[in-house]
Amino acid sequence: MILITGATGTIGSALTKILTVPYRAMTRTATHNSIQADFNNPASIEKALQGIEKVFLLTNSSEQAENQQITFVELAKKAGVKHIVKLSQWAADKDSPVRFLRYHAAVEEKIRESGMTYTFLRPNLFMQGLLSFIQQGKFFAAVGNARISTVDIRDIADAAAAALTQPGHENKTYNLTGPEAITHYQMAETLSKVLNKNITFTDVPPAAMRAAVIQAGFPEWQADGLIEDYAHYAKEEAATITPGVLEATGHAARSFATFAQDYAPAFL
Numbered sequence: 001m002i003l004i005t006g007a008t009g010t011i012g013s014a015l016t017k018i019l020t021v022p023y024r025a026m027t028r029t030a031t032h033n034s035i036q037a038d039f040n041n042p043a044s045i046e047k048a049l050q051g052i053e054k055v056f057l058l059t060n061s062s063e064q065a066e067n068q069q070i071t072f073v074e075l076a077k078k079a080g081v082k083h084i085v086k087l088s089q090w091a092a093d094k095d096s097p098v099r100f101l102r103y104h105a106a107v108e109e110k111i112r113e114s115g116m117t118y119t120f121l122r123p124n125l126f127m128q129g130l131l132s133f134i135q136q137g138k139f140f141a142a143v144g145n146a147r148i149s150t151v152d153i154r155d156i157a158d159a160a161a162a163a164l165t166q167p168g169h170e171n172k173t174y175n176l177t178g179p180e181a182i183t184h185y186q187m188a189e190t191l192s193k194v195l196n197k198n199i200t201f202t203d204v205p206p207a208a209m210r211a212a213v214i215q216a217g218f219p220e221w222q223a224d225g226l227i228e229d230y231a232h233y234a235k236e237e238a239a240t241i242t243p244g245v246l247e248a249t250g251h252a253a254r255s256f257a258t259f260a261q262d263y264a265p266a267f268l
């Protein structure tokens with residue numbers, strides 16, 4: 001049996017939509033077709049892991065994420081889990097100045113040391129992140145004119161589904177990017193064309209971006225992490241195009257134009 005954590009989130013819900021084998025979804029609130037468990041409650045995780053062979057591990061990037069995921073890995077090992085598919089991040093590195101990339105690298109190391117087989121999915125910036133970023137046709141970020149090989153979350157879900165259900169993905173790390181590296185100005189241009197509506201991107205200083213995300217309710221730790229993340233994007237450290245989606249799924253990565261067309265109703 002497969003356990004899907006983060007099942008209500010962006011990637012988790014895309015993944016549960018396409019899985020064609022039986023699985024157990026883990027959610028914080030019990031529903032008729034999920035098991036209730038909380039990363040902060042080890043006893044609930046132990047229960048959720050009973051009889052599980054493969055796991056999809058994802059939490060959001062909070063201050064607790066590293067501890068939550070490391071505890072989860074220890075409990076999974078104890079429960080006899082064979083394979084962990086971990087949603088990590090592009091450029092995960094223990095020495096990165098970006099806190100999200102440091103914690104992902106620490107969890108990857110813990111999984112490697114556990115002896116369980118693993119698949120690490122390291123996606124670049126999610127295209128679908130724009131769905132909540134754009135308000136009244138405008139969006140902003142502290143990213144300048146940097147190109148980013150942004151990726152469609154449906155390709156990440158496809159990679160996770162393949163790793164969970166097919167052989168050949170054991171002990172592999174997939175860097176998941178889109179098929180092109182584009183600037184935020186180009187994203188706005190493509191969206192304007194596809195939606196037939198003026199969408200504008202404005203570059204802002206990091207302090208302005210931080211103030212806006214704090215105002216939107218982000219905890220300070222997360223807001224600071226986001227600013228570190230965008231400083232890394234602004235340096236074009238996430239502009240490389242990789243064959244990760246093709247290698248993991250057997251199909252080409254979706255383009256930004258395809259994303260814009262498919263999500264036009266959601267933007268409008």
Ligand SMILES: NC(=O)c1ccc[n+]([C@@H]2O[C@H](COP(=O)([O-])OP(=O)(O)OC[C@H]3O[C@@H](n4cnc5c(N)ncnc54)[C@H](OP(=O)(O)O)[C@@H]3O)[C@@H](O)[C@H]2O)c1
Nearest residue numbers: 006007008009010011028038039060061089123124125126
């Ligand atoms: N955004 C990007 O561009 C980007 C790029 C690369 C990598 N990533 C990585 O993607 C990950 C986030 O993925 P996502 O966007 O799919 O996340 P998300 O939409 O924020 O979903 C987070 C999921 O975790 C669950 N969760 C949170 N706290 C929990 C707890 N204490 N116990 C049990 N479940 C809990 C949430 O459940 P509830 O519904 O109950 O809250 C939700 O299902 C992060 O690790 C981030 O580093 C993001």
